[in-house]
Amino acid sequence: MFMVERMVEPIFKRLVIIGIGLIGSSITRGARAYGGIADKIVICDTSPAALARAEELGLGDEYTSDPAKAVAGADGVILCAPVGTYAALAQAIAPHLAPGCVLSDVGSTKQSVMQDITPFVPANVAFVPAHPIAGTEFSGPDAGLADLFRGRWSLLTPPAGTAEAAIVKIETMWKILGAQTARMDAAHHDRVIAIVSHLPHLIAFTICGTADDLAGETRGEVLQFAASGFRDFTRIAASDPVMWRDIFLNNKDALLEMFARFSEDAQAMARAVRKGDADYIEDKINRSRKIRKSLIDIKQA
Amino acid sequence: MFMVERMVEPIFKRLVIIGIGLIGSSITRGARAYGGIADKIVICDTSPAALARAEELGLGDEYTSDPAKAVAGADGVILCAPVGTYAALAQAIAPHLAPGCVLSDVGSTKQSVMQDITPFVPANVAFVPAHPIAGTEFSGPDAGLADLFRGRWSLLTPPAGTAEAAIVKIETMWKILGAQTARMDAAHHDRVIAIVSHLPHLIAFTICGTADDLAGETRGEVLQFAASGFRDFTRIAASDPVMWRDIFLNNKDALLEMFARFSEDAQAMARAVRKGDADYIEDKINRSRKIRKSLIDIKQA
Ligand SMILES: NC(=O)c1ccc[n+]([C@@H]2O[C@H](COP(=O)([O-])OP(=O)(O)OC[C@H]3O[C@@H](n4cnc5c(N)ncnc54)[C@H](OP(=O)(O)O)[C@@H]3O)[C@@H](O)[C@H]2O)c1
Ligand SMILES: NC(=O)c1ccc[n+]([C@@H]2O[C@H](COP(=O)([O-])OP(=O)(O)OC[C@H]3O[C@@H](n4cnc5c(N)ncnc54)[C@H](OP(=O)(O)O)[C@@H]3O)[C@@H](O)[C@H]2O)c1
Numbered sequence: 369m370f371m372v373e374r375m376v377e378p379i380f381k382r383l384v385i386i387g388i389g390l391i392g393s394s395i396t397r398g399a400r401a402y403g404g405i406a407d408k409i410v411i412c413d414t415s416p417a418a419l420a421r422a423e424e425l426g427l428g429d430e431y432t433s434d435p436a437k438a439v440a441g442a443d444g445v446i447l448c449a450p451v452g453t454y455a456a457l458a459q460a461i462a463p464h465l466a467p468g469c470v471l472s473d474v475g476s477t478k479q480s481v482m483q484d485i486t487p488f489v490p491a492n493v494a495f496v497p498a499h500p501i502a503g504t505e506f507s508g509p510d511a512g513l514a515d516l517f518r519g520r521w522s523l524l525t526p527p528a529g530t531a532e533a534a535i536v537k538i539e540t541m542w543k544i545l546g547a548q549t550a551r552m553d554a555a556h557h558d559r560v561i562a563i564v565s566h567l568p569h570l571i572a573f574t575i576c577g578t579a580d581d582l583a584g585e586t587r588g589e590v591l592q593f594a595a596s597g598f599r600d601f602t603r604i605a606a607s608d609p610v611m612w613r614d615i616f617l618n619n620k621d622a623l624l625e626m627f628a629r630f631s632e633d634a635q636a637m638a639r640a641v642r643k644g645d646a647d648y649i650e651d652k653i654n655r656s657r658k659i660r661k662s663l664i665d666i667k668q669a
Numbered sequence: 670m671f672m673v674e675r676m677v678e679p680i681f682k683r684l685v686i687i688g689i690g691l692i693g694s695s696i697t698r699g700a701r702a703y704g705g706i707a708d709k710i711v712i713c714d715t716s717p718a719a720l721a722r723a724e725e726l727g728l729g730d731e732y733t734s735d736p737a738k739a740v741a742g743a744d745g746v747i748l749c750a751p752v753g754t755y756a757a758l759a760q761a762i763a764p765h766l767a768p769g770c771v772l773s774d775v776g777s778t779k780q781s782v783m784q785d786i787t788p789f790v791p792a793n794v795a796f797v798p799a800h801p802i803a804g805t806e807f808s809g810p811d812a813g814l815a816d817l818f819r820g821r822w823s824l825l826t827p828p829a830g831t832a833e834a835a836i837v838k839i840e841t842m843w844k845i846l847g848a849q850t851a852r853m854d855a856a857h858h859d860r861v862i863a864i865v866s867h868l869p870h871l872i873a874f875t876i877c878g879t880a881d882d883l884a885g886e887t888r889g890e891v892l893q894f895a896a897s898g899f900r901d902f903t904r905i906a907a908s909d910p911v912m913w914r915d916i917f918l919n920n921k922d923a924l925l926e927m928f929a930r931f932s933e934d935a936q937a938m939a940r941a942v943r944k945g946d947a948d949y950i951e952d953k954i955n956r957s958r959k960i961r962k963s964l965i966d967i968k969q970a
Contacts, residue, residue, distance in 0.1 A: 501896050505961075521894050552890075560890045563880050568898025571872055574938050576957035578931045579864050589853075589861045591963050593822050595802050597869025600901050602964055605957035613951040616942045627939050630879045631932070637875050638928050641917045650914045656877035656906035660806075662892050663903055 379537050379544075380406040380444035380470075386435055386457060387449030388413045388422040389608075390503060391474045393512030395446065396427045398545040401514040405541055412438035414449075422509045436464045444537070447473035447485075452614035455484035467492040470534045474500055476561065476611075478525045478554040480618035486527065494534030497525045499557065500547060501565075507608040518546030519667075525554040555622075562622035567630060569612055570623065572604035680838050680845075681707040681745035681771075687736055687758060688750030689714045689723040690909075691804060692775045694813030696747065697728045699846040702815040706842055713739035715750075723810045737765045745838070748774035748786075753915035756785035768793040771835045775801055777862065777912075779826045779855040781919035787828065795835030798826045800858065801848060802866075806907040819847030820968070826855040863923035868931060870913055871924065873905035 383399070383406035385392045392411075399405035411428035412435050413419045423431045432438050439445050439461045447454055454475060465471065471493055475481040478497055489495045502520040504511060522542035526535050539549045579590045579598070594602070616623060640648040684700070684707035686693045693712075700706040712729035713736050714720045724732045733739050740746050740762045748755055755776060766772065772794055776782040779798055790796045803821040805812060823843035827836050840850045880891045880899070895903070917924060941949040 501894050503897060523894065556887070556890075560887055560894055561896065563876075563883065563887075564891055564894060564899040565896035566898075568876065568896075568902050570938055570942075571876070571935065572898065573954050573957045574935045575864075575869065575872070575931055576960045577953050578927070578934045580956060580960055581930070581934075582864065586857070586861055586864075589857075590865055591960070591967060593802050593824065593851075593861055593865060594964055595862065595866035595869075596804060597867075597873065597905050598865040599964065600905055601869050602957065602961040604898050604901055605954070606961035607954075607958075609951045609954035609958065612954050613947055616950055617945055617947060620942055620945075624939060624943060626879070627935070629882070630876055631935070633879045633882075634872065634875045634928070634932070637871055638925060641871075641921055642925060644918055644921075646914055646918060649917055650910045652878055653874050653906070653908075653910040653913050655881060656874045656903065657910065659877045659881055659892070660903040660907040663895055663900065666892060 376404065378404050378407050379541055380442075382406070382408050382410060382442040383444040384410040384412060384438045384442045384446070385428070386412045386438065386445065386447050386461075387453075388418050388427060388509045389448065390507050390511040390516075391500065392446070392448030393422065393425075393427055393509040394502075394514065394516040395448065395474075395545065397512050397514040398517065402544050402546075404544050406444065410438050410442065418509050425509060427509060427512075435461050439464050439466075439469070441466055443469050445469060445471050447471075447475070450608075450611045450614040451475040451477050451481055451484075451618050452610070454481055458485040458488040462488040462490060465490055465493045469493045470496060470537050472496045472498050472538050474498060475618075476565065476615045477618040478523075478557045482525070482527060482554055494531045495527070496530060496535050496538040497554070498538055498542065499523045499525075499561070500542065501561075502547070505603055505606040507611070515546060517542065520547050522547040522549050523557055524549055524551045525557050526551065558619050558622040559625070562619055562626045566615060566619055566623045567626045569604060569607065570616065570627065571630075572601040573612070575601050576605045677705065679705050679708050680842055681743075683707070683709050683711060683743040684745040685711040685713060685739045685743045685747070686729070687713045687739065687746065687748050687762075688754075689719050689728060689810045690749065691808050691812040691817075692801065693747075693749030694723065694726075694728055694810045695815065695817040696749065696775075696846065698813050698815040699818065703845050703847075705845050707745065711739050711743065719810050726810060728810060728813075736762050740765050740767075740770070742767055744770050746770060746772050748772075748776070751909075751912045751915040752776040752778055752782055752785075752919050753911070755782055759786040759789040763789040763791060766791055766794045770794045771797060771838050773797045773799050773839050775799060777866065777916045778920040779824075779858045783826065783828060783855055795832045796828070797831060797836050797839040798855070799839055799843065800824045800826075800862070801843065802862075803848070806904055808909040808912070816847060818843065821848050823848040823850050824858055825850055825852045826858050827852065859920050859923040860926070863920055863927045867916060867920055867924045868927045870905060870908065871917065871928065872931075873902040874913070876902050877906045
């Protein structure tokens with residue numbers, strides 16, 4: 369058994385992580401902890417502070433701020449920066465990607481990422497877009513956790529015609545990191561994620577602002593007496609502003625569609641409160657409870 | 670030191686808890702754990718199951734489903750049922766309240782509770798409305814925790830002219846249970862709590878329904894890939910339907926005002942997404958982050 373494991377080649381000889389924040393550093397930590405992912409990990413970040421910190425933490429084997437230099441000779445490259453940077457990054461690295469290299473990403477929006485990256489991908493490079501459904505409200509290289517992806521999903525949205533072997537490499541990587549994988553259409557991905565992640569964040573950011581706009585005395589007390597509902601919302605709202613700005617702008621259509629549906633439903637609930645329609649309110653609350661129960665049943669709670 | 674503690678009288682000789690759910694059973698558990706609150710605890714609940722379970726758990730000294738019988742001879746009575754039951758309960762117990770008794774409650778809305786109860790309070794009984802800002806998404810006698818209130822606030826909204834000694838008794842009880850207390854105007858309480866608790870719950874209940882309305886395939890995947898934002902919302906939305914229905918109906922005005930403010934802000938955010946106004950979005954997210962930071966600073970996160 370031991371011999372067999374030693375003899376198995378890791379998925380990548382030279383794996384480049386571009387953007388060493390929460391997600392990038394969780395991948396490198398997991399790669400170290402579980403093995404079998406990469407012989408050598410190259411870390412690239414435009415933030416000198418993040419790069420220095422990654423080196424201090426020993427998250428990789430090489431460190432550079434130059435993406436073109438980082439990807440030279442690599443057989444695996446994963447973009448882990450905010451999605452708004454992907455088009456420029458793809459353009460910068462494309463001429464330097466080695467034949468046979470697998471290019472992937474972890475971006476939270478998939479149609480925009482594919483639109484931004486695909487035009488630059490050389491014919492002899494496979495592009496396998498992925499999105500791990502895992503995270504915390506923290507960011508930066510210190511926030512990473514080797515088991516961040518354990519028990520979670522990573523959703524792959526490979527374009528038609530992508531080499532199967534390349535897809536399997538990325539799937540295997542996520543499985544080693546403890547995630548289950550699923551393949552789906554990018555447009556479908558964006559709608560599902562708009563309601564389970566992007567809309568909740570938009571709402572959480574908004575309600576914090578609404579509270580902050582209240583007149584002086586009330587505002588101080590909002591903080592002082594923050595109840596559990598609001599506290600949970602502020603935690604969601606503590607996430608990285610640049611990352612979320614990029615997500616909203618890059619999943620605009622699906623996000624706005626889900627927002628419109630939510631707004632209608634919220635107006636209907638407000639109307640029921642105004643009219644004192646006890647049955648409607650109780651019914652809606654009972655329904656939400658059932659959804660929570662389903663989540664607990666499938667262990668995603 | 671030991672002698673002094675033994676010599677101090679508990680606040681109440683006979684304390685009646687009406688409604689032995691999450692909050693009621695947390696008070697009785699805390700009273701047992703910390704001492705100094707009551708010589709004898711009488712538990713009253715209309716649910717035979719809750720009452721039987723409370724007796725099994727040994728949460729009190731006497732158990733009855735008859736509120737009139739429960740309060741006879743009591744010097745402390747705390748209503749811990751959903752706020753929609755308070756008017757009828759007050760009417761039922763009023764003729765049986767002993768002179769000098771302190772009547773209190775834990776209801777999450779305070780103007781409605783005062784309107785519902787005050788007309789029935791005999792002249793020789795003090796009414797001290799209170800609202801502990803603490804809870805979980807669970808309910809029933811098994812959900813209670815002796816330290817549920819530790820480090821939290823209990824807000825008192827005594828009407829003008831309430832005997833100071835009665836207010837101090839209720840404040841002392843909450844302090845023994847580990848909470849800080851503050852006195853405030855009931856209308857002000859209702860506005861603050863509308864934004865920190867009632868509106869977040871309305872939103873959480875709503876978004877679960879919005880997700881559940883999605884067409885077949887997407888809906889299954891919403892559950893399967895539930896990301897952290899949505900998971901947190903479903904947890905908030907798992908709370909007791911009757912309790913929350915009553916809260917919404919009894920804090921209608923403040924809740925609808927805060928909902929209107931939130932709706933406007935959410936529409937503005939959606940407009941910024943539609944127009945691609947990156948600065949606006951980033952600015953709003955940065956502001957929410959600051960609120961989270963303030964909460965952490967004052968240890969209410
Ligand atoms: N956080 C989550 O919950 C989550 C979950 C799933 C997927 N994702 C996706 O994962 C990606 C990264 O998120 P994260 O939470 O790990 O973010 P993060 O902690 O903020 O880290 C991102 C890192 O990328 C760096 N960076 C920015 N532009 C760059 C560029 N052009 N080239 C190289 N590095 C660059 C950032 O540096 P600066 O600090 O200087 O900008 C930062 O160090 C995003 O695309 C996001 O959509 C996030
Ligand atoms: N949960 C929170 O987060 C929280 C926080 C602060 C304040 N509060 C307030 O605390 C109160 C209780 O909430 P909870 O979470 O403890 O609720 P809970 O766990 O649902 O318990 C309420 C109990 O009261 C019983 N009850 C209902 N009507 C009654 C009546 N007329 N007479 C006697 N008992 C009756 C219920 O029986 P049935 O099951 O048969 O209805 C149940 O056993 C509410 O007013 C709420 O606004 C709640």
